[in-house]
Amino acid sequence: MRGFEYLQNELDEMKRQGTFRKLIPLESDQGAKVVINGREVIQLSSNNYLGLTSHPRLTHAAKAAVETYGAGTGSVRTIAGTFNMHQELEEKLAKFKHTEAALVFQSGFTTNQGVLSSILTKDDVVISDSLNHASIIDGIRLTKAARKVYQHIDMADLERALKESEDFRVRIIVTDGVFSMDGNIAPLPEIVDLAEKYDALIMVDDAHASGVLGENGRGTVNHFGLDGRVHIQVGTLSKAVGVLGGYVASSKTLIDYLIHKGRPFLFSTSHPPAVTAACMEAIDVLLDEPELIAKLWENTKFFKEGLQNLGFNTGKSGTPITPVIVGDEALSHRFSDKLLEYGVFAQGIAFPTVAKGLARVRTIVTAEHSKEELQEALNIFEKAGKELNII
């Protein structure tokens, strides 16, 4: 059928430039090692920070929920698809995040989209860090609010944007808690001080901080002792929590409003029982097994220092996300391919996910990795890095 030649041309150009990527199917569960093309390799690309995707307590909870409540819910939440367990999970999340209430969306992506698109009008302004996640950017695009982008974590630039915004009804500052491609932590204490000085709201996307930072993985707000001073906390249930979904933890007013106006919530079917039950169990695991987070940080320190000692440029990461910045886009993919050939799965990431000239291989260690696996991965990074003249 004719019609997509213009798209094919673009894909052909990507192939010429070495930036066309094939999906890499996993033939095992998501673990410290995964099977690709029949071969076991060390997984350094997942967001499975605590190894919860296959944790026996979660898989057991999921199976039990299927037995009792079936495979699906058959409706959006506002019509006939709210189950007791959906509300129980939200109560658990609110308690976990120390907020009045919480609301679950189908994914972290739709949470950001749904929140931003529903609470802002043309009378408002959204002030966003230049390196915020795509779902925040898309959420902003869906509003009629004015937009201001401040230079990444530049507090002077944020203050400038706030000063220029005093005539708007609502000013909302939006930031990732942990930036997903660089692994650095947002300077939340300074952001909160500025927000309070200029009477602005704050929304923090803690997709990569929930389960990682703060007491029992409560996120960046708790990590910095800012409970009660950040208006909106977004989290994902798809990364450290190990399952699927996103949530917003905030005031009862905001949650009630989103139940009426949050479009992904209103117009898309609720999570199946297995997902909800596994998420609930995951929160209990975070509370019961803090040693998983301790192991994650121990592994992070070991691997990050190992990469730095080998001479790799790991940017300014302060979390388990450690980029290995190589610059050239095609080189980042060649590096990733070579790592896979030698036994490490770590994806190359290039424009438009990161700025041109800052292509990288992004690594994320998990609590599940053993020291031996991480040392083996470092040896492989050294071998591939030397062969490609990166180090």
Ligand SMILES: Cc1ncc(COP(=O)(O)O)c(C=O)c1O
């Ligand atoms: C900062 C950030 N926010 C939101 C999301 C989306 O979360 P989810 O995968 O649950 O849709 C991601 C995931 O890629 C992310 O990195």
